[in-house]
Amino acid sequence: MTRRTVRIAMNGVTGRMGYRQHLVRSLLAIREQGGLDLGGGETVWPEPVLVGRREDALRDIARRHGLTEWSTDLDSVLDATGSGRVDIYFDAQVTPARPAALKRAIAAGKHIYAEKPTATDLAGALELARLADEAGVRHGVVQDKIFLPGLRKLKRLVDSGFFGRVLSVRGEFGYWVFEGDWQEAQRPSWNYRAEDGGGITVDMFPHWDYLLHELFGRVTSVFAQTATHVPQRWDERGAPYRATADDAAYAVFQLDGGIVAQINSSWAVRVARQELVEFQVDGVLGSAVAGLRHCRAQHRSATPRPVWNPDQPTTEPFGDQWQEIPDNDEFDNGFKAQWELFLRHVALGEPYRWDLLAGARGVQLAELALRSSAEGRRLNVPELTL
Template structure:
């Protein structure tokens, strides 16, 4: 596990996924077999890694700053990468050459050529490979998927997404995201961070993205880093995108680290169809069927006489929902051990890189761009 000293690598992948599986006694495959994941912590800062190992009672011998040595160990079967994007392609290339199965955060590379190269290398090497696509496993989107699969919407017309929150500039209060996120030269920017998410959400729930038109901008041009020193923000911190999806669905998604939250959750998707609509967030989903749709009347001279949010019905859980990162880890481990089907591979990851690349190009050129279908 390379990059577990970072926020996402530590909280979601190490603690809430791998260590959570160990606390449950391992991954029970249902036939008497139990997989017991043994994490090897890899990174550049040995002290930080040893602090984590000591905190969670992990074997101190399974801590290393020497990635090559860890990859040379036949006991290590899976390589996981949660590093900064700029370091990912080289490390994954080494892991594939060492015959390791690959599981990685996204973006998988800094450009489409690199992302496709990794997909081809892994396929040619015959190793299993997967990319984190965690939002598909969120309770809110699982409920939305249930509505889609049940035909609730009729013909889906449009998707409207709102994501974001105010990231502190770093002068008055410490920023809640690392400063490299706001430097293009370090691989930062909200397009490269979020468009890969939007690609797999749209692709899995509604269909392949056919075109993109985006406007990316930097609303906050100066920020302060972890040492409270000012720096120029050279990466985009907001992006406004329109995506054409096969079947005639139109999606528009706003992504921003310079917006204050006035919605129920940090991300929400409204889906409108001929037979009904729904609004899904991280955990909740509300729906309104055609038969219960009220008749709002536009009259700016009178105050609203109804509370529109109260006219939606909560979609019930009807099931228990585990941590989304952990749920996908379980599927990948089963894929490695049992060869069960798994579609979220490095080619799927390359589609996300492609959409981010085209989104930035669309913004720079001021025009809509087609999204070609990727193949190996």
């Protein structure tokens, strides 16, 4: 068995997502399974090189996981030659810091894998895609939701023709994020400051773009209303601050083929759903409700006959009339699954469609949604090309 070591500069691993999902649950998990099997007696062995601003945090992470390489100097990591040369640059920093770092990595000839949004505006996101293409480096953007078990089951239903003609999609995402005064917030304070790249629209609409695009078709228009429902919050030091970014966004999307999608996103909603995110898809031949892990369906032949009668209590057990879609597979962590595909793309040149142009589509949708809310009108979503 031949082992090919791929060195990966990981910038932003001191953050919650970069550490938990990308380092521990993805790259270290791949190492624990003996590397990524490429077939033909060859494996890829990911070798993380931790990068960040906080030396003590990087040293602690490296110590806990038996890693030996970390640095607070990104340029030295990108410029290293010989056995210290990195092959891939991964970025999970806060959004405003991402474009400049990605440009430096592209200029250094590194393959690029990045969290989203890839930039703070569409022009910046498109520039990154162009630069990467011109440099001839491979590039990818994290689009993890489509690798979740519930959404993979939903994709199976779509591909099988279960729905017939799809009519509509309804999505509900969110949960109550504590203000931080009497209970610690579950999200960092920068998420609620527009000047730091925060806001639920720029955070979640890139997800909705690739999810709708992957499952149902390209988004062709958007009408959105954003809100800052909780105007004051308390930061990590317990100091109060004014929330300048939106913490909720309510949107209607038109998709190719006439499908209408409605998605509510909120960090100021208490959960009455089974999961933190759920999507209901209605089609002529059937419907389904999918979340992070579960998916339930109701075929046309099994649809009940509700009758509106406010004078009588509801006797129909509506929730019991849906069929659970079985796993029929072993679902790995969604971040790890996409990392494995990207590593195969880098090592073998296998097709990979979740690139920086796909990331730019997400930035475009978030930008248009914010503009739609500000102007109070529906906006068309142009198809992007380089």
